[in-house]
Amino acid sequence: MIDVLIVGIGEYVTGLSGEGVAKSDKSFGVIALSLFDMRERGLVGEIHLAGRDAKRFDLIWEHFDKNLKSAYPFLDTSFHAYPEEGYSDEAYKEALNQMQEGSCVMIFTPDDTHFQIAKDALEAGMHVLVAKPLVKTTTEHLELQRLAKEKGLLLMLEVHKRFDPIYADAVDQIRTFGDFSLMHSYMSQPKTQLDTFASWAGISSDISYYLNAHHIDLLCWAVQDFAKPVSVVATASTGVADKKLEREVEDTITLTVQWENLQSGALGTSVHTASWIAPPSDVHSQQRFFYMGHTGEVNIDQAHRGYGISTDRVGYKSANPLFMKYTPRNGKFAGQQGYGYQSIETFVRSSDELSKEPTKLAAYNKTLPTIENTLNVTKILEAGRKSLDEGKVIFL
Template sequence: MSTELSKLSVLMCGTGEYTTGWTGAGASKSDKKVEVVGLTLFDLRRLGKVDHLRMVGVHGGKFPAIRKHLIENIGGAYKDMDVSFEEFPKDGKADPEAYKTAIDQMKPGDAAIIFTPDSTHYPIAIYAIERGIHVLLTKPATQKLADHIALIEAAKKHNVVCFVEYHKRFDPAYSDAKARAQTLGEFNFFNAWMSQPKSQLETFRAWAGKDSDISYYLSSHHIDICCWILQDIAIPTRVVASAATGIATSEPYNCVPQTEDTITLLVDWQSIKSQTHRGTGVYTASWTAPLKAGVHSAQQWYYMAEKGDITVDQAHRGYDITNDETGKIWYNPFYMKYSPSETGHFDGQRGYGYISIEKFVDAARSVNAGLAQPSEYDNHGLPTIANTVLTTAILNAGRISLDEKRPVAIKKEGGQWILQ
């Protein structure tokens, strides 16, 4: 089928760790040292799904180092891998609105994949969508519910695909658990934990606490999984947030004074079918976990319902490696597999980090070919902009609760979700 579809030209917005594996301090030291977005798109180009690639950042002066990093770590590691791309801004200049220049050179039906600080998601996405560009947004889609709703309406108006890159939906354990949860009756309790080591505060110092918080950055994953599981079972009605502080703002991290270490959201859920059934969700995320815990992302959750429960621990998958220098490490090859195939080619097409991006590319190509309508994907359990609105509602309510020290209600009025 891929031979019948035209190749997709893609703009990568953002030049950081997730897109290039390159950070302000050099090559990433996390589990994304060879990155995700760029690597996936370079491979999809090799496989004939993607064509021209562009990349836009704010500081054009970073591109020589990024190109060198990609040539050494991708071009030199895998057979037949072309890592070329057109950069914006050009000539080493700095331009916070270079994304407009890049998008203006694209045509309707092209695509933009946006991995930039949370506060920039909406202006970049709306600029692209209004010009007929398909959009894949990193999580969270937006920080404000009103902006998320505006993107839903714009994507519908311009008939483009707009997905949110909630890749945990494609984790085989999570997706299997979602299916099994449907047989367990009314929802009762959900408890989620996700953390990353304190070293992330160095990676994210430029925006941590200023442009976003750890709840938006990490809890968004598990809140989305819970919203996905409860899609036809229950709706959120109230959010209360609490935060721990003191580590991120101290030596050696010195983040801005308002930076929280760990954020917990307590969410009330109301059954859709039963007035008497209510549930509770507790979602905690931290970027002040120990430095040598053996995992980059600790991630687990517990789901209890009327007829049973589910426990998922995706930090410890029965697969660990011990090294004299680093100690014991639990790896996650189900997310991105970086070791090459027996022929020397990239071999990570079955990783859920890859699949998440490929699903978007396939959807955009199908719509361009007239084989599908963007609205059809809302019915497929995919993280479309329409299907992820309650995740943003909970996150936004949590931020308001922290800032204003009060509970925040989530309600539907006139067919639209609002916060009170």
């Protein structure tokens, strides 16, 4: 059993966006709900949530009592809140001081804050999970990599798509297709998300960091043993987000990455597009990719699993319970097999096991999406931003 601190209390953690329940597919949140269930299962001890504004917790408690309790009447949704009063950008430090070394810290905050919070957590002796993108620059990545290694701590990127059984099988298939030739990936969110992300969109990060990170990580994971990225060029579309937010914000960003196969020297290309101006549809987020190797190809539409549901309340929707299953079973949460849940559980279990067997860290750095094996993801995302800003190809 291990204690956990969650830094960040937004939509992905609590299911709340702005002043009310999120209108996305995560109205119950992912992180807090998963940890409440893990506590019932004896995997997690105390749960701490750190935000910036103490007043925000009144809305969170109300949401949990009203909505989570209506679905899961017996679920314990209690937690320790930081700051206890007032406003503080560093309330998470209060929580760190209350926790034992070797506990878990999970970071779900705006992209530009990841580095400092992760550094503080590592220096406090905590295992750390960070939402994608892990950090925004290669320099930050290498600094955290050095610190995690020095401390013997697990620092893992939260990229739940690796735990999707269909995506994971695709990666296994891809590794049998010989040299890498081509990949196209696309991921979008509706333009209503620009309201959710209004405080940072186009200021401290962009949609490529936020969404392209998923499929870039998947490709880096799939080809890590036989291909490497060599250059990146980025292009963007504009016209919607800048009007909505009244500042310069890209609507859609496309990264074109040149790859080199290590043994043959043959070249490959990947094209990754992310957008946050999609119209409402049957899914919250379109997400798909096509991969072609020298001897085979894969085509996956992750948003559509052949499972449609229509109700008077929300109309027709394409359902994906493989990610998070919110529908209760006999009054209890029943989503333990969802890949969103499994991503969190894997980090919790791995952190707990490291307290007993520190030598397992080397194995985790080979098999899990850790700071040790995700450097190319950071390099590509950073190069994409530089390419947009400087208007040129960036060589890695």
